[in-house]
Amino acid sequence: MTSKEITEETNNQGRIRQENRKRIMSAAEKVFSQNGFRGSTTASIAEEAGLPKANIHYYFGTKEELYRAVVDEIVDLWLSSFREIHEGDDPATTLADYIRAKMELSKSRPEASRVFANELIRGAPRIQSYLAGDLKKWVEQKSAILDKWIEQGKMAPVDTTRLIFHIWAMTQTWADFEVQWASVLGREDNRLEEQDFEQATNSIITTVLRNCGLLPLPERRTGV
């Protein structure tokens, strides 16, 4: 952040600028999530934001620049949501809390998740450095801690890297593919309900904890 931007934030002009940028980015996130980068038009973003099209270009210059601002914000959100975990933590509590945090994001920011998913499906041309940089490091650090827990006998031996990947897959699917699950479950308006997220969260936590030997083996019913 430059000193000029800091100065702007402290006066009124800077505040208006910040608010307008935020308003446009919020509209852009919605439109981009539904149509992808190339499929979205600046006109539809302007309409969603309730502003003339020229204002979009006044604040962001190009469509590409606006898109990058939206994606960057999402990447920040993703990274900041990664709760710190430490060697001394309890495995079951830590894993369950992390799954709950990811599901909370899927519920509260589904459009952000879809923008990110869109970018990945297209081969991630704009976030390659994030994937191979910050994200790769994060996975390596966290799986190292999980491996320590396994060494210490605090949880059963599992493939910790795939464990993390599959937690992401199971939690993000409830945002990215909401319409599929809502349709199959027969929900009205093809939207998931509060209880659907709760039930999914419990199912994922149970699956992961059993996988790690942190829940007792479920007993089978007596056969008929």
Place this chain on the structure above:
Amino acid sequence: MTSKEITEETNNQGRIRQENRKRIMSAAEKVFSQNGFRGSTTASIAEEAGLPKANIHYYFGTKEELYRAVVDEIVDLWLSSFREIHEGDDPATTLADYIRAKMELSKSRPEASRVFANELIRGAPRIQSYLAGDLKKWVEQKSAILDKWIEQGKMAPVDTTRLIFHIWAMTQTWADFEVQWASVLGREDNRLEEQDFEQATNSIITTVLRNCGLLPLPERRTGV
């Protein structure tokens, strides 16, 4: 299929038509998977197919019609890949085989998976009837069989509907978000390798079978 189409298939003209349609649809699947419907241009599809743009419209009329043909083919592929399961089958074998079949699709037809994912992210405007129809019925039938197995004590009690959803999430993520996993794993060209799919398949099978009480509880190592 009309009788006219059947007649055409039997003569030379019909064969050429079929081959050209297939060639265009294959190119379209690739382009649509990377750019979505609105982001894809008929020009780029024509170039990918090695044909003049006008031929696309000669065979499919409109871009929308071509897209629907591609999506319909994928829906058929998805449904036909759903292996039949019966009440008398062995749970562990059946679940493992199903996961292997889904992973085989993720490996062999990643672009088809991405076209489908794109459609879901956008709210599935064109496959709503499939989701709420054939797919919903399929899930209900299969989860009913899994519930029978639970009743019979052949596997532990689990939320069978979410079990199916999460199997899809874990298997399809390896096609849809390949670039993310390949980047985090540090693979060259951001493409997954044969062994990555094998390792992922094993991880998913282990996770699901442990969840269903079909694998012994993993033993922890002796604590330090």
Place this chain on the structure above:
DNA sequence: GTCTATAGGCTGATAGAC
């Protein structure tokens, strides 16, 4: 059936009045 040329409409971006 194939392909070039082009119509007609939409898109990103900007100029310039206020």
Place this chain on the structure above:
DNA sequence: GTCTATCAGCCTATAGAC
């Protein structure tokens, strides 16, 4: 800072020669 008017380029789709 805001907004209308508009340009230049790209897009889908088609006409019409071969």
